[in-house]
Amino acid sequence: MADVAAALAEALAGERLRIVAGLIRVTRDWELAEDCVQDAAERALARWPVDGIPANPPAWLTTTARRRALDVLHRRHVEAAKLREVLALGELGSKPSEQEASGPYGDDRLRLLFACCHPALPLAGRVALTLKVVGGLSTREIARAFLVSEATMSQRLLRTRAKIEHAGIGFRVPEPRRLRDRISGVLAVVYLIFTEGYAATEGIYLRDDLAEEALRLADLLASLLPDDDEVLALRALLLLQHSRRAARTDTAGELLTMEEQDRRLWNQELITIGLRSLATARATERPPGFYRWQAEIAALHATAASPGATDWRRIVAAYDALLELRPSPIVALNRAIAIGFRDGPEAGLRAIDAGVADSALVPAVRAELLRRSGRWIDAASAYCEAIERARTEAERRQLQRRLDQLAGLTS
Amino acid sequence: MRYLMLVAADPDHTAEDEARAPSIETWGEQVTASGAWVMGERLRPTTDATTVRVRGGELLITEGPYTESKEWIAGFDVLDCPDLDAAIEIAASHPMAYMGRLELRPFWPLNEA
Numbered sequence: 001m002a003d004v005a006a007a008l009a010e011a012l013a014g015e016r017l018r019i020v021a022g023l024i025r026v027t028r029d030w031e032l033a034e035d036c037v038q039d040a041a042e043r044a045l046a047r048w049p050v051d052g053i054p055a056n057p058p059a060w061l062t063t064t065a066r067r068r069a070l071d072v073l074h075r076r077h078v079e080a081a082k083l084r085e086v087l088a089l090g091e092l093g094s095k096p097s098e099q100e101a102s103g104p105y106g107d108d109r110l111r112l113l114f115a116c117c118h119p120a121l122p123l124a125g126r127v128a129l130t131l132k133v134v135g136g137l138s139t140r141e142i143a144r145a146f147l148v149s150e151a152t153m154s155q156r157l158l159r160t161r162a163k164i165e166h167a168g169i170g171f172r173v174p175e176p177r178r179l180r181d182r183i184s185g186v187l188a189v190v191y192l193i194f195t196e197g198y199a200a201t202e203g204i205y206l207r208d209d210l211a212e213e214a215l216r217l218a219d220l221l222a223s224l225l226p227d228d229d230e231v232l233a234l235r236a237l238l239l240l241q242h243s244r245r246a247a248r249t250d251t252a253g254e255l256l257t258m259e260e261q262d263r264r265l266w267n268q269e270l271i272t273i274g275l276r277s278l279a280t281a282r283a284t285e286r287p288p289g290f291y292r293w294q295a296e297i298a299a300l301h302a303t304a305a306s307p308g309a310t311d312w313r314r315i316v317a318a319y320d321a322l323l324e325l326r327p328s329p330i331v332a333l334n335r336a337i338a339i340g341f342r343d344g345p346e347a348g349l350r351a352i353d354a355g356v357a358d359s360a361l362v363p364a365v366r367a368e369l370l371r372r373s374g375r376w377i378d379a380a381s382a383y384c385e386a387i388e389r390a391r392t393e394a395e396r397r398q399l400q401r402r403l404d405q406l407a408g409l410t411s
Numbered sequence: 412m413r414y415l416m417l418v419a420a421d422p423d424h425t426a427e428d429e430a431r432a433p434s435i436e437t438w439g440e441q442v443t444a445s446g447a448w449v450m451g452e453r454l455r456p457t458t459d460a461t462t463v464r465v466r467g468g469e470l471l472i473t474e475g476p477y478t479e480s481k482e483w484i485a486g487f488d489v490l491d492c493p494d495l496d497a498a499i500e501i502a503a504s505h506p507m508a509y510m511g512r513l514e515l516r517p518f519w520p521l522n523e524a
Contacts, residue, residue: 120495167517168412170494178496 004048011057012041016136017220019065021108024115024133025171026085030161032072034133040064109134110224111171117186118169125160126189127196132157134220135213145196145210183225187234187291190217194238211242222277232281233291239274240298243267255398257368259307271302293322312342329357337365345373360389364399371406380406413449413518414498418486421511432509442490442501451488485511 016037023033040061054060069086116130128146131137137145143153163169174182197210218235225231247265250256278295288296297318304310319335333356340348348369356362367382383403390396442448457476464471476483485507492498495515502513 118495120499166519167515168414168492168495168498170496172494172496174496175500 004045004053007048007053007057008041008044011044011061012037012136015058015061017109017112017134019062020133021112023065023069023086024112025108026082027069027073028165028171030133030164032069036065036068036072037061039068106173107224109220111173113186113221113224114173114182115164115169115171117182117189118164119182119185120167120169121160121163123189123192125156125163127192128153128156129160130189130217131193131213134217137213141209145207183228184230184290186221187230190214190221191234191238191291193217194241198241208245211238211245214238215242227284229281229284229286230289230291232277232284233289233295236274236278236281237291237295237298239270239277240295240302243270243274243302253394254401255394257398258301263306266302274302275299288321290322290326293318293325307341310341312338316342329359330361332356333359333361333365337368340369340372345369349373360391363389364395367399367402371402376406412492412494412498414490414492414495415516415518416451416488416490416498416502416505417484417514417516418488418505418507419482419511419514420485420507421482423481424510428509432506433504435506438505441504442488445501447490447492447497447501449489449491451486453486454484456485457483482512490515 019037019040020033023036024030027033043064044057044061048054066086070083073083073086113130113134116133117126121129124146128142131142131145132139139154139157140150143150146153148156173179191214194211194214197207197212197214215238218231218238221231222235243266244258244261246267247261247263248256274295278292278299281292281295297315300311300315300318315338316335319331319338322331323335333352336348336351336356339351346369349366352362352366352369363382363386367379367386370376370379370382380403383399383406387396387399387403390399439448460474460476462473462475462477464473490498490501492501495517498515502508502515505513507513
């Protein structure tokens with residue numbers, strides 16, 4: 001039984017997305033496509049222990065899912081031409097889906113990603129649908145990850161699929177002159193999934209399942225679009241940030257700042273792959289984009305032996321470039337932090353006053369800078385404000401701990 | 412797929428945007444040649460509009476448009492396109508995309524719930 005489960009999991013990991021994407025292209029019925037794969041998986045669990053695991057599990061799943069689709073469509077009296085198209089999907093399991101004569105963008109999985117991340121869909125719907133259809137997560141898992149009820153998430157998925165159908169969102173790769181913008185839309189969804197897992201905005205702070213799903217999506221994108229510098233840069237960024245995962249919490253599960261982390265716990269394998277992906281992005285010789293600058297910053301952290309050995313000059317320069325490219329309060333705040341390390345805490349505080357919009361994150365940064373410049377009373381009141389405005393319990397405890405340390409110093 | 416393209420005037424744009432806008436003649440030639448254009452008209456300004464309601468059995472006639480806003484519908488086109496992206500491309504090459512905003516509304520087929 002364990003063998004069956006393992007064989008099924010492996011076959012699904014490799015082939016589920018191809019089967020779903022192929023069925024959606026031909027039938028345009030998103031729910032049918034997902035149901036058929038689900039049905040094939042259930043049949044495998046029932047049949048394989050009796051009949052033995054088939055010689056080619058992915059091909060078995062593809063055939064079973066396709067037969068199921070044919071049955072359903074037949075009962076719906078779908079015209080014969082459509083049924084023949086579904087039949088032609090039979091080769092899906094044994095070879096990559098057909099390449100369009102037009103070039104390298106003929107993969108159904110890529111079409112599926114562009115449809116899920118279409119800018120005409122609401123952002124929350126894009127994220128949910130990508131996790132459901134591309135990632136293969138269950139509605140319940142996605143609901144849990146975003147702290148909403150299963151019914152709410154189910155509704156969100158339903159409305160998103162309905163808009164695809166009603167608004168006529170096509171199952172195709174955008175034309176070349178729109179490709180860069182649309183790829184950037186797909187990357188934004190993957191990055192959002194990662195950051196939700198990396199630093200959740202509410203509730204439990206770290207959600208590894210989401211972060212790891214984002215890494216899988218980034219790998220998939222990099223395999224489908226191996227020449228796109230921003231795709232490679234995003235993958236590098238996620239790998240480099242995720243490499244610190246084991247060091248980000250102490251044995252009691254409390255969050256640690258980067259300065260407090262034990263750098264020996266950083267995952268060197270992920271860092272190596274991340275740096276390689278970044279090097280490939282650089283080699284395209286395109287001007288660095290949004291994700292490249294962030295990956296460059298992450299790489300400077302990942303390769304510094306200690307907080308003191310960090311190249312803050314280059315990090316500040318990268319934040320300057322980021323601000324120019326896409327100004328945002330969070331980038332401005334991170335730049336002020338970097339200035340605080342390059343030129344001292346007073347300079348960091350001046351950078352905040354000079355041009356960082358207020359947000360829930362500002363008091364915590366200000367508190368750190370005040371503490372480092374020895375202004376302990378101001379620091380304590382900034383910590384109190386930060387604790388009040390913290391969005392998760394883990395952040396709150398981390399800030400409380402810093403405040404307690406400060407009290408220990410002053411008393 | 413059929414779409415109603417609502418063409419709205421929107422003062423929120425720059426002279427530079429206006430200078431970049433393609434001509435309506437070029438747009439007309441393109442959409443006619445592509446076969447996507449079904450019909451379309453310019454509309455007189457909202458000062459010429461009349462809003463009609465029946466409430467409690469009584470006919471209410473008011474002058475002006477049904478919404479007060481700085482954007483107003485200046486025209487419409489009906490497009491027939493293979494998918495939304497094709498309609499977006501047609502909208503993006505319309506001069507009013509630069510000087511206003513375009514809303515693409517898919518038709519709701521009669522026989523569909």
